[in-house]
Amino acid sequence: MYSQFRLRLPAVAVLYLCVTISAAQEQPVEAPAPPVEETAVAPQVAPVPETAPEATIPVETPAVEVATPAPEGTPAGAKRIVMLPVEFTVYQKSVAGIEAVPDWTETATFSLGDAAIKMLSQDQRFQVVSVPQFEGETKNLLREHVEFFKIVGNTALSMAQYGGKAIAEKSTNFEYTLRDGLAFHGEAADADYAFILGGTQVTQTGGSVFMQFLAAAGGYATAGGGTYVMAGIVDLRTGRIVWLNSRAGTQVFGMTGSDIRQPATAAEVVTRMFEGFPENKFFKFPAF
Amino acid sequence: MRPVRLAAIRILALVFASQAGVSGALEEGEQRERIEFETKKFEEQIENSAILFDDPELNAYLQEVTDRMFPEMVGKLRVRTFRDPEFNAFAVATGGIYFHTGTLLRLDDEAQLASGLGHEGTHVTADHMYRHVKTAKSASVITLLAGLTAAGFGIPSDLISIISYSSMAGFSRTFERESDFGGFERMIAVGYDARGGAEAFARLERELKARHIEQGPYFFASHPNVKDRVDTLTEFGGVAPRPGERYVERYRAVTLHARQNAIEQIHRSGNGKLLIFLLEGEGLLKTLPPESHFYLAEGFRLRAEKARRDPKDKRSEQEIEAQRSADAARSIEEYEKTIAGSPDFAPPWQALALHLYRGGNKPRALELFRRYVELEPDPKVSGYARQYIESLSKELEQ
Amino acid sequence: MNRNAGRAIALLAGIAFAMPALAAWKVVAEGETYRHEKSGYSIQYPAGWRWIKFGDVSLATRDGAPIQMILVDFRKHKKAFRTLNQDSTPAMMPQELAERVVAEATKERSLQNVEVLSDEPATLAGRPGFRLLVAYRSAVDAGSVRYREIVLGANSPQGIFIISYRAPVLHYFERDVATFEKSLATFAIVDKK
Numbered sequence: 001m002y003s004q005f006r007l008r009l010p011a012v013a014v015l016y017l018c019v020t021i022s023a024a025q026e027q028p029v030e031a032p033a034p035p036v037e038e039t040a041v042a043p044q045v046a047p048v049p050e051t052a053p054e055a056t057i058p059v060e061t062p063a064v065e066v067a068t069p070a071p072e073g074t075p076a077g078a079k080r081i082v083m084l085p086v087e088f089t090v091y092q093k094s095v096a097g098i099e100a101v102p103d104w105t106e107t108a109t110f111s112l113g114d115a116a117i118k119m120l121s122q123d124q125r126f127q128v129v130s131v132p133q134f135e136g137e138t139k140n141l142l143r144e145h146v147e148f149f150k151i152v153g154n155t156a157l158s159m160a161q162y163g164g165k166a167i168a169e170k171s172t173n174f175e176y177t178l179r180d181g182l183a184f185h186g187e188a189a190d191a192d193y194a195f196i197l198g199g200t201q202v203t204q205t206g207g208s209v210f211m212q213f214l215a216a217a218g219g220y221a222t223a224g225g226g227t228y229v230m231a232g233i234v235d236l237r238t239g240r241i242v243w244l245n246s247r248a249g250t251q252v253f254g255m256t257g258s259d260i261r262q263p264a265t266a267a268e269v270v271t272r273m274f275e276g277f278p279e280n281k282f283f284k285f286p287a288f
Numbered sequence: 289m290r291p292v293r294l295a296a297i298r299i300l301a302l303v304f305a306s307q308a309g310v311s312g313a314l315e316e317g318e319q320r321e322r323i324e325f326e327t328k329k330f331e332e333q334i335e336n337s338a339i340l341f342d343d344p345e346l347n348a349y350l351q352e353v354t355d356r357m358f359p360e361m362v363g364k365l366r367v368r369t370f371r372d373p374e375f376n377a378f379a380v381a382t383g384g385i386y387f388h389t390g391t392l393l394r395l396d397d398e399a400q401l402a403s404g405l406g407h408e409g410t411h412v413t414a415d416h417m418y419r420h421v422k423t424a425k426s427a428s429v430i431t432l433l434a435g436l437t438a439a440g441f442g443i444p445s446d447l448i449s450i451i452s453y454s455s456m457a458g459f460s461r462t463f464e465r466e467s468d469f470g471g472f473e474r475m476i477a478v479g480y481d482a483r484g485g486a487e488a489f490a491r492l493e494r495e496l497k498a499r500h501i502e503q504g505p506y507f508f509a510s511h512p513n514v515k516d517r518v519d520t521l522t523e524f525g526g527v528a529p530r531p532g533e534r535y536v537e538r539y540r541a542v543t544l545h546a547r548q549n550a551i552e553q554i555h556r557s558g559n560g561k562l563l564i565f566l567l568e569g570e571g572l573l574k575t576l577p578p579e580s581h582f583y584l585a586e587g588f589r590l591r592a593e594k595a596r597r598d599p600k601d602k603r604s605e606q607e608i609e610a611q612r613s614a615d616a617a618r619s620i621e622e623y624e625k626t627i628a629g630s631p632d633f634a635p636p637w638q639a640l641a642l643h644l645y646r647g648g649n650k651p652r653a654l655e656l657f658r659r660y661v662e663l664e665p666d667p668k669v670s671g672y673a674r675q676y677i678e679s680l681s682k683e684l685e686q
Numbered sequence: 687m688n689r690n691a692g693r694a695i696a697l698l699a700g701i702a703f704a705m706p707a708l709a710a711w712k713v714v715a716e717g718e719t720y721r722h723e724k725s726g727y728s729i730q731y732p733a734g735w736r737w738i739k740f741g742d743v744s745l746a747t748r749d750g751a752p753i754q755m756i757l758v759d760f761r762k763h764k765k766a767f768r769t770l771n772q773d774s775t776p777a778m779m780p781q782e783l784a785e786r787v788v789a790e791a792t793k794e795r796s797l798q799n800v801e802v803l804s805d806e807p808a809t810l811a812g813r814p815g816f817r818l819l820v821a822y823r824s825a826v827d828a829g830s831v832r833y834r835e836i837v838l839g840a841n842s843p844q845g846i847f848i849i850s851y852r853a854p855v856l857h858y859f860e861r862d863v864a865t866f867e868k869s870l871a872t873f874a875i876v877d878k879k
Contacts, residue, residue: 147829155750179857558789671806
């Protein structure tokens with residue numbers, strides 16, 4: 001309340017700064033990326049089971065229709081994981097402003113969700129199960145926990161990236177949690193973990209690129225576009241975040257490699273997020 | 289940078305910008321999809337927030353009034369009460385109408401309400417959201433070109449916003465008149481008093497003036513001049529506007545909780561001036577339960593206590609000081625009136641006690657604090673009063 | 687469309703409350719007392735938490751400011767309540783200060799539904815003060831997540847001292863409130879330099 005108000009103005013200014021810092025520190029995801037099938041994956045990978053084909057998966061929520069029964073060959077002891085609907089929005093930045101673009105969002109959401117399901121399905125430690133449908137208060141509780149996850153996850157990631165030495169021990173002693181408020185979801189889905197994936201992409205139009213160019217020529221640095229993807233795995237019984245990662249790529253003068261609308265790029269992004277799983281450049285998570 | 293190179297960049301800029309504007313234009317279907325997508329997301333977020341005023345009876349009432357005026361839109365226009373004490377309302381492309389508790393507070397009857405709902409509903413039926421975005425996009429290209437021109441060819445940059453703003457204001461004026469007329473026709477078609485709309489906007493005009501708020505980023509940011517709208521709505525009614533239904537009692541009964549909530553919010557935000565304007569200046573006090581007199585008293589107290597001078601206040605220091613003294617005296621008078629009219633309503637007892645305590649009349653203050661605690665036994669609410677009672681008791685015993 | 691721009695940029699940055707994350711955090715050592723010489727207060731932030739200072743404000747967090755935060759502020763009387771365009775005065779009683787703090791929060795429109803759960807007298811560093819417990823939600827487009835905040839304040843001849851603790855209702859508020867109370871007990875008003 002009080003403090004939030006007091007922090008607001010400087011925080012807005014710093015947000016812009018962060019975009020710049022993020023651009024400086026992050027390696028943009030390169031494109032074109034090879035299709036996910038050609039990408040190296042973790043050593044535990046089993047033969048790729050055929051997950052639901054595109055036609056049977058609603059684009060908005062690729063995870064919903066994934067078959068509940070374990071695919072043939074899923075080893076005993078594989079953790080049951082439910083993939084929550086992907087929340088990814090693609091915006092177009094033009095000279096007139098920024099607008100969300102529904103068909104791009106739909107395509108990117110599907111590409112990202114599909115890539116993630118394939119990735120999880122290939123990993124013998126997991127068995128992907130369907131998302132149960134909730135209504136009323138329970139639905140609202142789930143929604144609040146997803147929003148809560150975004151706060152906790154983004155805080156953990158930003159502290160890891162920008163928190164300096166004082167925060168360093170968090171990377172090896174990761175203890176962020178949502179607590180047990182999602183246990184109902186685990187029971188309903190008969191699942192151990194939830195996989196949460198989302199993010200944003202801002203794509204520049206020619207006019208926007210031009211404006212950026214013009215500003216740069218005049219000595220002003222302005223934000224371009226870019227892509228931010230965050231993913232996490234939450235233990236549904238304890239609420240502990242057992243894995244968390246993000247990738248960011250910036251678009252400068254319209255040049256970018258991280259167009260999630262492209263299935264190959266989405267797959268590449270997901271693959272890179274899972275590289276070295278469960279460890280990543282931010283955190284060293286214990287093995288599953 | 290050398291002047292020739294700079295000029296070259298600027299000329300190039302104009303060429304690119306004009307191209308960008310043309311290539312940025314979307315097909316109608318695509319633009320509509322974008323608006324709908326974003327609006328649905330917004331409505332979902334609103335639905336999950338605590339910003340809607342949870343009063344099913346009130347929402348049903350607002351819906352009923354709307355459905356009467358827009359029979360062809362039943363099920364498409366959805367009205368919700370929005371928890372906000374400002375004089376405002378808005379409609380979104382997907383048919384949602386969000387009516388502020390603050391507007392309900394400022395309206396007198398169902399005819400005025402119908403005028404507001406008719407206005408917002410017409411924004412939806414007249415497709416203003418799509419038309420506005422389309423226009424705004426064109427305007428932004430104009431802005432860009434104007435900006436570049438200003439930067440490159442010596443036009444003062446101060447004018448850029450005016451160029452842009454005047455274009456936008458022009459477009460919006462058309463839409464608002466359309467909505468005013470559409471709303472007016474709808475309300476009289478179902479038998480409401482034709483004067484409702486002009487009355488509501490006249491009240492808005494008085495409030496803008498009293499609050500020193502200029503036309504602009506306040507009520508319906510791009511609306512035309514409020515005075516013009518009062519005139520227009522009066523004109524719609526003709527020389528002898530047709531009298532019609534007002535349903536004053538029904539309106540007051542169903543909207544009571546929302547109106548009280550708006551007053552409480554204004555009080556909590558410390559805006560004494562607005563409390564006085566609305567409750568006394570606009571006579572809203574008579575539409576609220578007797579204990580609401582307390583908020584008028586609080587209005588005078590808050591205005592008297594306001595420490596810093598409003599930069600828009602043109603009065604002399606002496607005049608301001610005189611008003612502060614008068615306000616302080618008036619607040620006491622109003623607390624006493626509240627107590628006389630609603631003796632079991634706790635807050636004025638404490639407020640008066642505090643005033644006496646500050647003024648040094650400690651025995652009387654102690655009495656009033658004690659009465660307050662009797663009426664408000666919850667220590668989480670009456671903690672300060674308990675503390676005063678303890679300290680005053682000790683002090684007076686000594 | 688500006689609203690979208692802000693949201694998209696925030697998401698791109700991946701941080702909702704960037705400033706504390708960016709600045710140079712320091713780990714609070716066991717028994718370490720932090721003194722804000724200029725503003726005239728000292729406090730022992732919880733050991734193992736991270737703290738930082740900017741201007742008259744210092745804050746500490748265990749996991750990151752949006753998750754939990756103890757914040758101490760000293761405001762000079764002049765323009766103490768900027769949002770309200772109001773000063774405070776040395777004569778103001780705790781109840782009046784609390785009223786202003788609530789008014790300021792209510793006026794901050796990005797917070798929804800600020801609800802005062804309790805407003806009681808308290809002592810802060812031995813001075814008579816107020817203690818508020820408030821509930822609110824984050825902005826609509828920031829997910830409407832429920833937060834709680836405890837705010838304490840006390841007056842002094844030079845200005846007002848305010849110390850607050852806030853966290854999401856889900857899990858963190860209850861988990862760290864006892865830690866905050868321990869830290870609060872160490873808060874002291876000291877001579878300014």
